[in-house]
C-alpha cells in the first residue's frame with residue numbers, strides 16, 4: 247500500500263484479475279450487449295466462475311471478506327469496458343445491502359450465501375410511477391395477516407426486474423405515518439402474487455433490465471421483514487449512503503475508459519500533418535479528461551476507505567453523495583469530450599465512445615438524481631458548524 251495507491255497487495259491482485267477479465271472476456275462483448283439489449287447471462291456466469299460476487303460478502307456468508315473499496319474498484323474496472331457489466335455488480339450490492347445492514351443472522355444465512363456465489367441476483371425496489379425523488383410518497387402497502395405480510399401495489403424502473411431472485415421492497419405498513427410508516431421486506435421472485443411487468447427499452451446500459459414489478463396480494467412470510475415495522479425509510483437511506491459510491495464507480499469507469507480510448511485515438515489520427523493529440527486544443531481536452539478522472543477517483547476511494555473503517559455517520563452521507571455527484575458528472579462531461587476528440591468517428595457505433603456517452607447519462611439519474619445529491623450535500627453542510 248502507498249500514499250498514491252490505497253490498495254493492499256492482495257487487493258491489487260484482485261484488481262489485476264478483474265482488469266484482465268474485463269479486457270479479455272467482457273470488452274469484446276460490450277458492443278454486442280448494447281446492440282442486442284439482452285441481459286448478459288454469460289457475464290454473470292463469468293463472475294460466478296471467478297467468484298467475483300464474493301468481494302461483496304463476508305467470509306461467514308460465503309464471500310471473500312467484504313470490502314467497500316474493493317467493490318468500487320471492481321465496478322470501476324468492469325465499467326471501463328462495459329457499464330452494463332459493472333452495473334451487475336453494483337446492483338448485487340444495492341440489493342444485498344438491506345439484508346447486510348438490517349437483516350437478522352437467520353436472514354443473512356438464508357439469503358447472502360446464494361448471493362455471494364451468484365446463484366441468485368438481487369434487486370432494490372423503491373421507485374414507483376408516482377414517486378422517484380420523493381420516495382416517501384410511495385403507495386405500495388403491506389398488511390400483516392397472521393404469519394404473513396400481504397403486499398399490494400407496484401414498483402417501476404427496477405434494475406434486474408425479471409432476472410433477480412431476491413427483491414428488497416419498501417412498502418407502507420402504516421400509510422398515515424409518512425416516513426415512519428414505511429417498512430422493508432425481502433420478496434422472493436417465486437412468492438405468490440409477485441409478477442414482472444414491462445421491461446423498458448432505454449438509451450443506454452441496454453443489457454441491464456429495467457422494469458415494473460407488481461404485488462397482487464403478494465404473500466411473504468413475516469420472517470422476511472427487515473428490521474422493525476416503520477424502519478423501512480431509514481433502511482432505504484442507509485442503503486443509499488452505502489450504494490451511491492457504486493454508481494460513482496460506474497461513472498468513473500466510463501470516464502476512464504473513454505479517456506483511454508480518446509488518448510489512443512489522438513495518438514494515431516493525423517490532421518494537418520500531425521497527430522491530433524499534438525494540436526493544443528485536443529491536448530488540453532485530454533489533459534482535462536484525465537485530471538477529472540484522477541480527482542474523481544481520489545474522492546471515491548476516500549469514501550470506500552471510510553466505509554471500510556466503519557464510519558456510518560453524517561460525514562458518510564455527505565461524502566457518498568459528493569462522490570456519486572462528482573464521478574457521474576465527470577462521466578457525462580468526459581464521455582461527451584471523448585466523442586468530440588474522435589470527431590465524426592465518435593458519433594458512429596463502430597467506436598465505443600458513443601455507447602459510453604449514452605451509458606454515462608443514467609449515472610446522473612439513478613440512485614438519486616444529481617439534483618437530489620446536491621440537496622443532500624447542502625443539507626449536511628448546513629447542519630455542520632463551520633467555525634469551531
Ligand SMILES: Cc1cc2nc3c(=O)[nH]c(=O)nc-3n(C[C@H](O)[C@H](O)[C@H](O)COP(=O)(O)OP(=O)(O)OC[C@H]3O[C@@H](n4cnc5c(N)ncnc54)[C@H](O)[C@@H]3O)c2cc1C
Nearest residue numbers: 370371372373377378379403404405456612613614615617
Ligand atoms: C435505468 C434506470 C434504472 C433504475 N433502477 C432503479 C432501481 O433499481 N431501484 C429503484 O428503486 N429505482 C430505480 N430507478 C429509478 C430512479 O432512481 C429514479 O428514476 C430517480 O430517482 C428519479 O426519479 P423520477 O424518475 O421519478 O424523477 P422525478 O423525481 O420526477 O424528478 C424529475 C426531475 O425533477 C428533479 N427534482 C425532483 N425533485 C426535486 C427537488 N426537490 N429539487 C430539485 N430537483 C428535483 C429531478 O432531479 C429530475 O431532474 C431507475 C431508473 C432508471 C431510469
